[in-house]
Amino acid sequence: MFAKxxxxxxxxxxVSAEILWDGRFNDLxxxxxxxxxxxxxxxxxxxxxxxxxxxITDYVNLDSTFKNPxxxxxxxxxxxxxxxxxxxxxxxxxxxELIPQAPADSINKGKVYYHFSIKTAAENAPTATxxxxxxxxxxxxTELKYGANGGSSTNLQWxxxxxxxxxxxxxxxxxxxxxxxxxxxxxxxxxYHSTGSEALTKTAGPFDASTSSNGADWHLxxxxxxxxxxxxxxxxxxxxxxxxxxxxxxxSVASPGGSSDDSSSAPASSAAPSSAAPASSAAPxxxxxxxSSAAPxxxxAASSSAVAASSTVVADVQTPAASSAIASSAAAxxxxxxxxxxxxxAAPSASSPSSSSxxxxxxFTIQEFVAWLKAETGSN
Numbered sequence: 028m029f030a031k032x033x034x035x036x037x038x039x040x041x042v043s044a045e046i047l048w049d050g051r052f053n054d055l056x057x058x059x060x061x062x063x064x065x066x067x068x069x070x071x072x073x074x075x076x077x078x079x080x081x082x083i084t085d086y087v088n089l090d091s092t093f094k095n096p097x098x099x100x101x102x103x104x105x106x107x108x109x110x111x112x113x114x115x116x117x118x119x120x121x122x123x124e125l126i127p128q129a130p131a132d133s134i135n136k137g138k139v140y141y142h143f144s145i146k147t148a149a150e151n152a153p154t155a156t157x158x159x160x161x162x163x164x165x166x167x168x169t170e171l172k173y174g175a176n177g178g179s180s181t182n183l184q185w186x187x188x189x190x191x192x193x194x195x196x197x198x199x200x201x202x203x204x205x206x207x208x209x210x211x212x213x214x215x216x217x218x219y220h221s222t223g224s225e226a227l228t229k230t231a232g233p234f235d236a237s238t239s240s241n242g243a244d245w246h247l248x249x250x251x252x253x254x255x256x257x258x259x260x261x262x263x264x265x266x267x268x269x270x271x272x273x274x275x276x277x278x279s280v281a282s283p284g285g286s287s288d289d290s291s292s293a294p295a296s297s298a299a300p301s302s303a304a305p306a307s308s309a310a311p312x313x314x315x316x317x318x319s320s321a322a323p324x325x326x327x328a329a330s331s332s333a334v335a336a337s338s339t340v341v342a343d344v345q346t347p348a349a350s351s352a353i354a355s356s357a358a359a360x361x362x363x364x365x366x367x368x369x370x371x372x373a374a375p376s377a378s379s380p381s382s383s384s385x386x387x388x389x390x391f392t393i394q395e396f397v398a399w400l401k402a403e404t405g406s407n
Contacts, residue, residue, distance in 0.1 A: 028212060029347060031267055033158060036361070041186045042260070044272045044273070044274040044275045044276070044277050045272060045273050045274050046270050046271070046272050046283060047129070047130075047133045047134050047139065047271045047272060047273055048072070048130075048133060048134050048270065048271045049072060049125050049270045049400075050072045050073065050125075050127060050128040050131075050247065050270055050271075051100065051102075051268060051269055051270055051271035051282065052072075052089055052101070052102070052103050052104065052105055052269075053103070053241070054072070054205055055072075055103075056237075057088075057089055058083050058087040058088050058105070059083060059084075060091050061073055061075040061083060061125070062083055065401030066126065069128055070168060071126070071128060072128055073125040073126060073127065073128055073247075074125070074126040074127070074128050074243065075087070075125060075126075076115075076126075077111035077115050077122055077123065077124040077125075077126070077246070077248070078113060078115060078122075078123050078124075079114055079115065079121075079123070080112060080114075081112050081113075084111065085108065085113075085331060086107065086108050086113060086123040087105060087106070087107055087108070087109070087123065087125070088105070088106045088108075089103050089105055089106075090104070090106070090174070091103045091104075091105070092104075093105055093106045093265050093266035093267065094144075094220075095144040095146075095204065095223075095224075095267050095268060096224075097166070097201040097223060097224035097277075097280040097281060098144060098267055098268040098280050098281060098340065099123075099280050099281045099282075100268070100281055100283055100284040101267050101268050101282060102249040103267075104265055104266060104268075105125075105265070105266050105269075106263050106264070106265050107123050107124075107125075107247075107248045107249060107263070107264045107265075107266065107268070108123060108151070108262065108263050108264075108322050109121040109122060109123050109249055109251055109261070109264075110259070110260065110261040110262070110263050110320065111259045111260075111399045119253045120250050120251060120252055120253060120355060121250070121251040121253075122246035122248070122251070122330045123248050123249065124246040124247065124250065125245070125246070125247045125248055126243055126244070126246060127242075127243065127245055127247075127271070127390030128243075129242055129271070132243060133239040133240055133242060134240075134242050134245075134271045135211060135241065135242040136210070136211050136212070137211060137212060137273060138205040138208065138210045138211070138212070138273065139208075139211070139271055139272065140206045140207065140208055140219075140271065140272050140273070140276050140277075141162075141206065141207040141208055141209065141245065141268050141271050141333060142204075142206045142268055142269065142271070142272065142277070142282065143162060143203070143204075143205055143247065143266050143267070143268055143269045144202050144203065144204045144205065144266065144268045144280065145161070145162070145171070145183075145202070145203050145205065145264065145265065145266055145268050146200060146201060146202045146203065146264075146265045147197060147200075147263065147264060147265070148199050148200055148263060149200070149260075150263070151261045151263040151309040152258070152259075153174065153249075153251075153264070154174060154177070154251075154254075154258075154264045155174050155179045155180055155181045156174060156176070156178070156179050156250070156252050156254055157174045157176060157252055157253070157254045157257065158172060158173075158174050158175055158176045158252045159173040159174050159249050159250065159251050159252075160172055160246075160249070160251075160252075160402040161173060161248070161249050161250075161264070162205070162245070162247055162248075162251070163245075163246050163344055164239075164240055164245050164246070165190060165240070165241075165242055165244035165245075165246070166186065166237060166239050166240075166244075167186070167188070168188055168236045168237050168239065169185070169186065169187055169207055169209065169216045169217070169236060169337070170185075170186050171184065171185055171186070171192070171205070172184045172186055173197060174251075176252055176254055177254075177255075181196060181197055182194040182196055182197060183196075183197040183203060185218045185220075185231060185238050186235055186288075187232075187234045187350075188215055188237065190233045191269065191394055192218065192232070193230055193272075194217055194232060195218070195220075200276065201223070202218065202222060202223055203220065203221075203222055203224055204221045204222065204223075204225075204227055204268070204280050205207075205218070205220055206218075206220075206227055206276060207218065207219075207220035208229075208232065208233070209236075209238055210233070210238065210277070211238045211240070214235055214236060214237065214238050215232070215233040215234060215235055215236060215238070216232055216233065216234055216236045216238065217229055217231065217233045217234070218230055218231040218232050218234025218271055219276070219278070221280065223280075224280050226278040226279055226280070227276070227278040227279075227280075227282070228278070228297050242363075246270060246319065247266060248264070248266075249262070249264050264265075265357075268280065268282045270282060270283070289404055290291070300317070314363070319343070322399070340367060345361070
């Protein structure tokens with residue numbers, strides 16, 4: 028059940044934000060459902076074609092234990108695996124990636140927020156001596172990275188155009204919650220981050236970026252560049268709470284439709300920690316050039332209504348949608364301490380709806396209430 032303040036904040040966030048694409052795996056029974064998608068039958072939330080020659084369960088698996096426990100809006104998360112068989116289209120990189128199957132021009136215009144949580148585990152941990160490109164766009168204007176070709180790095184890094192702007196030590200079984208703020212019109216990106224169940228806060232940005240996307244070129248998953256002496260073996264990466272929204276940023280890790288016991292759904296603060304790398308309008312160095320089940324609540328309560336590689340590595344990553352050059356930057360990352368604020372928001376004043384065309388039941392989900400409230404206020 029919601030505390031009253033948390034319920035009000037959840038309502039404010041839900042009404043003012045709109046999910047443009049939902050990739051939280053809530054409607055999938057198992058990863059086998061992803062195989063129903065094809066170029067001639069584009070169904071489900073994801074395009075699944077970038078993977079190795081093995082069975083889908085060699086590379087993608089779903090389970091409730093694979094999600095951030097604080098994300099009550101997600102029923103399950105995904106474990107994405109790469110191993111020596113995960114080579115796609117004759118390439119030498121190891122890669123397993125899911126691409127949003129989103130409505131045309133829905134997630135690549137205006138100001139939007141790409142949400143996801145990510146972690147690794149002690150078992151099948153990633154190598155620190157290979158560069159990993161994670162949750163990246165085809166043109167690599169923004170992405171996460173891990174590891175370093177020709178060196179070693181255990182930091183999770185956020186990059187803009189191939190330049191590291193933020194990093195933090197990647198520790199096994201610690202969830203990192205991320206939102207990319209992308210303003211496609213203004214050509215800028217910012218980075219929101221937290222760990223565990225903490226609310227998202229802005230930790231870096233805004234930075235100028237070549238924000239180009241066709242709406243089907245964001246890669247949820249991991250691409251590992253080959254090194255000089257790569258050992259065989261699997262690596263596992265876990266993701267949950269994946270969705271794209273517009274409007275008010277949802278800062279709560281309990282993604283829309285979930286419950287929360289605090290007020291972490293308040294609007295995000297625009298204040299960035301002082302140790303974040305300063306925004307710059309200069310073109311980034313070595314940037315790649317793109318070619319291309321909520322808990323029910325009572326109606327009584329409702330009425331109160333990403334260190335980069337030191338040597339440049341270029342890899343061909345052609346996909347059916349587009350192609351790009353992948354470049355590593357020699358720029359060193361800027362390390363900062365994540366400051367977690369305690370966001371607050373004003374609760375809406377209580378009111379008793381009187382013009383509803385359909386009465387609410389005694390118990391209802393947040394989604395049902397939001398739909399009803401939007402109809403009442405004419406904000407559909």
